Amino acid sequence: MLSRIDLTSQTLDDYSAVLPRGRFDVSHALEVVRPLCDAVRDEGEAALLRFSEEFDHVIPADLRVPASALEAALARLDPGVRTAIEISIERRRTVCEQIETEPTYRSVELAPGAVVGNALIPVQRVGLYVPGGLAPLASSVVMNVVPAQVAGVDTLAVATPPQAEFDGLPHPVTLATCALLGVEEVYAVGGAQAIAMFAHGVPGLCKRVDLVTGPGNIYVVAAKRWLRGVVGIDAEAGPTEIAVIADETADPGFVAADLISQAEHDPMAGSVLITDSRTLADQVCDEIEAQVTRLDTEERLRIALSGAQSGIVLVRDMNQGVDVANAYAAEHLEIQTADAAALAQRIHNAGAIFVGRYAPVPLGDYSAGSTHVLPTGGAARYSSGLTVRSFMKSVHIIDYSRAALSAIGQGIMDFAHAEQLPGHSAAIEVRLEEER
Numbered sequence: 082m083l084s085r086i087d088l089t090s091q092t093l094d095d096y097s098a099v100l101p102r103g104r105f106d107v108s109h110a111l112e113v114v115r116p117l118c119d120a121v122r123d124e125g126e127a128a129l130l131r132f133s134e135e136f137d138h139v140i141p142a143d144l145r146v147p148a149s150a151l152e153a154a155l156a157r158l159d160p161g162v163r164t165a166i167e168i169s170i171e172r173r174r175t176v177c178e179q180i181e182t183e184p185t186y187r188s189v190e191l192a193p194g195a196v197v198g199n200a201l202i203p204v205q206r207v208g209l210y211v212p213g214g215l216a217p218l219a220s221s222v223v224m225n226v227v228p229a230q231v232a233g234v235d236t237l238a239v240a241t242p243p244q245a246e247f248d249g250l251p252h253p254v255t256l257a258t259c260a261l262l263g264v265e266e267v268y269a270v271g272g273a274q275a276i277a278m279f280a281h282g283v284p285g286l287c288k289r290v291d292l293v294t295g296p297g298n299i300y301v302v303a304a305k306r307w308l309r310g311v312v313g314i315d316a317e318a319g320p321t322e323i324a325v326i327a328d329e330t331a332d333p334g335f336v337a338a339d340l341i342s343q344a345e346h347d348p349m350a351g352s353v354l355i356t357d358s359r360t361l362a363d364q365v366c367d368e369i370e371a372q373v374t375r376l377d378t379e380e381r382l383r384i385a386l387s388g389a390q391s392g393i394v395l396v397r398d399m400n401q402g403v404d405v406a407n408a409y410a411a412e413h414l415e416i417q418t419a420d421a422a423a424l425a426q427r428i429h430n431a432g433a434i435f436v437g438r439y440a441p442v443p444l445g446d447y448s449a450g451s452t453h454v455l456p457t458g459g460a461a462r463y464s465s466g467l468t469v470r471s472f473m474k475s476v477h478i479i480d481y482s483r484a485a486l487s488a489i490g491q492g493i494m495d496f497a498h499a500e501q502l503p504g505h506s507a508a509i510e511v512r513l514e515e516e517r
Contacts, residue, residue: 082369082383083340083354084392085362088401096408097459101353103390105319105458110303114273118304121277126286132274133249137242141249141269144286146256148265154256165448166258169223172450177231181469194482201473203233204313206288208279210295213242213271216346217252218296220447224454224467225295226262232472238287239264240279242271272297273304280312294467296454315467319458322351322390323442324411324431326402326424327365329358331417332438336361337368339415339441344385345378351390353409355402362393403427410461413442432461487513 086099093099120128126144134140158166188198209225212218222239229237239259241251250256251269259267268287270278276297282289292313293305305314323343327336340352356362373382385391396402399418406414410430418424421437428434432455433445446453454467465471490509497505 082373082386083352083366084387084389085395086392087395088405089357089395089397092401096405097410100394100405100409101351101390101392102409102458103320103349103351103388105299105302105349107299107303107306107317110299111307114300114303114307117273118277118280118307121274121283122281125283129270129274129278129283129286132272133243133270136272136274137245139243139245139249141243144268144270146250146267146269150250151256151260151265151267154250154253155260157253158257162254163257163261166219166223166261169220169448170227170261172448173223173227173452174231176450177228177469181228182231183470188478192485192488194485195488196480198478198480200476200478201470202476203235203473204292205235206290206292207234207237207472208276208290208293208312209237209239210275210279210293210297210301211239211241211251211255212295212297212301213244213252213255214298217241217244217255219252219254219258220453221295222255222258222262222264224452226259226264228452228467228469229294229472230262232469234472236266237264238266238268238279238290240268240270240275242275243269273300276301276304276308276312280308292472294454294471315454315471316456316460316464318454318456320349320351320390321346321413322353322411322457323413323415324353324355324406324409325415325417326355326399326406327358327361327415327417328356328399328419329361330419331356331358331361333361333364333368334372335438335441336417337365337372339443340365340386340391341369341372341376341382342441342443343413344382344391345376348381348384349388349390350385351388352386353391353411354393355396355405355409356393357396357398357402359395362395365393399424406431410456410459412455412457412461413445415440415442430462432456432466483512 185201190196211221243249279290279293294315296318302317321343344350344352407430412432414431415435417438425434425436445451452466456464490513493509494506
């Protein structure tokens with residue numbers, strides 16, 4: 082099922098061009114979402130209802146989910162699932178509070194009376210998108226809401242697709258998770274139209290937001306790109322992906338199960354094994370074939386695992402394996418080697434790193450305490466996952482006395498004239514003249 086790329090005889094400066102990766106053409110999807118977003122801006126609720134019928138095949142009785150529906154969903158939630166969600170919330174909140182927060186104000190006195198401070202100020206209103214297509218990702222509610230709450234965001238709104246099988250309400254587990262987190266503003270709106278609703282606002286229904294976060298399909302991503310500038314966005318996330326670095330000590334059954342776990346998300350999901358062991362590669366392929374046939378998602382898995390975005394990369398040794406992993410910059414990177422912890426220290430590019438055989442990606446998807454909203458498509462080379470910091474703005478506060486300005490005023494004036502900006506110089510000069 083998995084194709085193979087043999088790099089054992091090659092040494093490249095950049096391996097990224099030869100590694101498995103699918104196409105994710107957001108620009109093509111833009112042509113679809115532009116008129117849709119404009120319709121939401123111009124028509125409001127009427128457009129939302131029309132698109133709900135067209136894309137979700139149901140018209141919600143209420144676009145904003147009533148409080149009674151949230152309460153009912155929580156009351157009906159399976160006790161075991163509720164406990165699991167509560168653990169997920171507790172652990173994510175602990176990580177947010179203990180290692181993702183930082184002082185909200187710091188300052189440095191550069192000279193007597195010359196103080197520059199940096200304030201971290203939470204975004205005031207955030208729209209959180211939760212997918213509900215192939216899989217209703219209630220776990221994404223936790224991953225979006227908890228860091229926003231810890232950051233101190235004033236108001237949070239969640240949008241997630243209505244479901245025909247639940248009479249136009251979103252999936253009940255998603256609603257119950259919102260209720261557990263105390264989120265009262267929930268909309269039965271999905272897809273690109275949800276992003277447009279958040280960006281433009283809909284009079285009488287939903288106030289516009291300052292920032293939109295959360296994963297989604299290609300049309301959600303395209304809407305984010307189109308509306309960026311009207312509203313802030315977290316990232317343009319593509320299909321999920323996993324890379325596993327494994328040597329002869331790895332358990333082939335574990336590796337196969339982990340590659341399958343991410344392929345299950347989407348036919349476009351990528352699963353890549355990087356190994357210096359041909360024996361392990363063969364064993365993993367056998368395990369995948371055996372395990373896939375036992376799962377209800379077999380058809381989706383076969384498409385994803387046989388696609389151009391998935392494969393096995395054979396390397397000479399783990400040194401080359403590290404180079405390949407850094408070039409691939411996986412959303413999720415597992416390390417199942419004899420020296421997993423030491424090897425993890427050499428990884429520069431990954432959304433999240435899972436160390437050892439007992440830290441599979443699904444642990445991070447639900448209850449590790451880490452974020453599962455991570456950069457995809459190689460974006461881990463330059464960006465990070467969704468954390469408390471994602472919901473805060475950095476604002477410099479400049480406080481200079483007259484004496485502090487005077488001490489460097491002439492230099493500023495000279496600099497301004499060098500840039501042919503005399504008005505800048507004048508703003509300093511008028512203050513220096515005042516002192517005389």
